[in-house]
Amino acid sequence: NNVPPGIDPDKLAALLDRERAMWTDARPRTAALRERARRTQLHGTPQHWISQFPPPVPLVVDRAVGARLYDIDGHEYADFGLAATAALWGHNHPAVVAALRDQLDRGSVTLWATEDHVTVTEELQRRFGLPYWQFTVSATDANRFALLLARVATGRERILVFNYAYHGSLEYPESTKVVEFNDLDALERAVAPGDVAAVLAEPVMTNGGAVIHPDPGFHTGLRDLTRRTGTLLVIDETQTIPAGPGGCVRELGLEPDLITMGKCVAGGIPAGVYGMSDEVAAAAELYTKDGDGGLGSTLASGPLAVRAMRAVLTEVMTDETYAHMNRLAERYEREVAAVIAQHGLPWHVGRLGGRVSYAFTPTPPRNAGQLYPRVGAAARDALWLYLANRGIVLNGMSGAALMSPMTDESDVERHGELFASVIDELTC
Ligand code: PMP
Numbered sequence: 001n002n003v004p005p006g007i008d009p010d011k012l013a014a015l016l017d018r019e020r021a022m023w024t025d026a027r028p029r030t031a032a033l034r035e036r037a038r039r040t041q042l043h044g045t046p047q048h049w050i051s052q053f054p055p056p057v058p059l060v061v062d063r064a065v066g067a068r069l070y071d072i073d074g075h076e077y078a079d080f081g082l083a084a085t086a087a088l089w090g091h092n093h094p095a096v097v098a099a100l101r102d103q104l105d106r107g108s109v110t111l112w113a114t115e116d117h118v119t120v121t122e123e124l125q126r127r128f129g130l131p132y133w134q135f136t137v138s139a140t141d142a143n144r145f146a147l148l149l150a151r152v153a154t155g156r157e158r159i160l161v162f163n164y165a166y167h168g169s170l171e172y173p174e175s176t177k178v179v180e181f182n183d184l185d186a187l188e189r190a191v192a193p194g195d196v197a198a199v200l201a202e203p204v205m206t207n208g209g210a211v212i213h214p215d216p217g218f219h220t221g222l223r224d225l226t227r228r229t230g231t232l233l234v235i236d237e238t239q240t241i242p243a244g245p246g247g248c249v250r251e252l253g254l255e256p257d258l259i260t261m262g263k264c265v266a267g268g269i270p271a272g273v274y275g276m277s278d279e280v281a282a283a284a285e286l287y288t289k290d291g292d293g294g295l296g297s298t299l300a301s302g303p304l305a306v307r308a309m310r311a312v313l314t315e316v317m318t319d320e321t322y323a324h325m326n327r328l329a330e331r332y333e334r335e336v337a338a339v340i341a342q343h344g345l346p347w348h349v350g351r352l353g354g355r356v357s358y359a360f361t362p363t364p365p366r367n368a369g370q371l372y373p374r375v376g377a378a379a380r381d382a383l384w385l386y387l388a389n390r391g392i393v394l395n396g397m398s399g400a401a402l403m404s405p406m407t408d409e410s411d412v413e414r415h416g417e418l419f420a421s422v423i424d425e426l427t428c
Pocket of ligand 1: 084141166168237263
């Protein structure tokens with residue numbers, strides 16, 4: 001199942017060998033640094049998953065500028081991976097850089113608030129609708145605290161997530177219930193006993209290398225079922241901010257009890273936030289009245305991160321930014337779809353605002369379970385390497401592409417040409 005339908009296995013194997021050799025041969029400094037790193041890092045990488053990305057020796061970045069990466073062997077890449085949404089606005093957006101420069105001389109962490117904190121929570125309330133907000137260091141932490149508060153507010157233990165959802169490196173207890181996305185019947189059965197504190201969901205699933213849209217009526221059903229059974233709804237917007245300036249919550253008109261996000265909210269400075277309803281806030285205030293209650297951490301809401309958040313919310317997440325991202329993503333999607341159609345491949349390409357990805361299924365998947373067992377690992381690696389050897393970097397894990405306000409249209413055009421030529425080479 002390494003070879004998706006439409007691809008010639010022999011051509012794929014030959015291309016993969018050639019592209020792996022080409023990658024390593026052109027990167028002597030990168031290879032030497034990997035050997036050095038092996039002596040002090042697990043798998044020779046600072047985070048274990050980098051070792052699972054397609055290149056035989058992982059990219060070592062010299063600098064990241066705009067929507068481009070430059071490696072230590074002198075190669076330049078258009079970066080469509082954008083740190084898996086954390087660098088969505090580009091690596092050095094001028095508004096974020098100016099904000100950080102300004103704040104560096106005024107302190108990075110104080111454990112007291114600045115005026116920016118209020119500006120930021122006001123803006124979050126305005127965009128996403130929920131009244132009360134708190135800060136964290138990451139999206140993982142935002143989800144952890146949201147689930148804790150859901151349990152506190154409901155007095156229930158169990159959590160429900162959709163199959164193959166990823167919400168950070170959380171410990172899911174054995175009591176977690178799992179149903180397929182878009183399956184309201186299964187959801188109804190799972191929440192009926194009244195023992196689920198919260199459903200934690202991405203509004204549009206972005207994991208598993210695909211964009212999985214909700215069926216018409218799915219979100220209405222999800223909200224009805226959760227309300228009816230006293231189950232809270234936590235919407236994780238971490239990877240769906242590319243959908244629009246108020247995320248999917250605004251695009252789809254959702255009414256969650258809690259919202260979590262992280263990654264790009266502070267333009268690349270570690271930060272997350274979570275918002276909550278009046279009811280959850282009332283429970284949270286009681287819970288935290290006489291101590292810390294296990295919420296928060298020292299580095300959360302440091303003025304440096306919050307100054308960056310203010311810049312992102314007030315200067316970067318504008319309609320113009322989204323218009324540019326959408327226009328480029330539409331072109332990227334159109335060019336991939338044309339190649340798929342031209343070769344009659346049973347694949348499809350999906351998009352959510354500035355996020356695009358192709359999947360080796362003939363129709364858009366309705367849930368992530370349909371994507372497993374994963375088809376086409378070798379083809380995914382081959383596509384990634386072919387493009388990267390020619391200056392285009394996609395997400396190392398899923399092959400997804402993100403458009404930033406700093407992405408050049410010429411890079412999208414180049415992707416389209418390269419995608420056409422690699423598919424020409426690989427098809428039967
Ligand atoms: N939520 C979602 C939907 C995610 O995809 C991720 C990470 N990919 C997270 C939360 C966790 O983010 P982080 O690793 O930055 O804490």
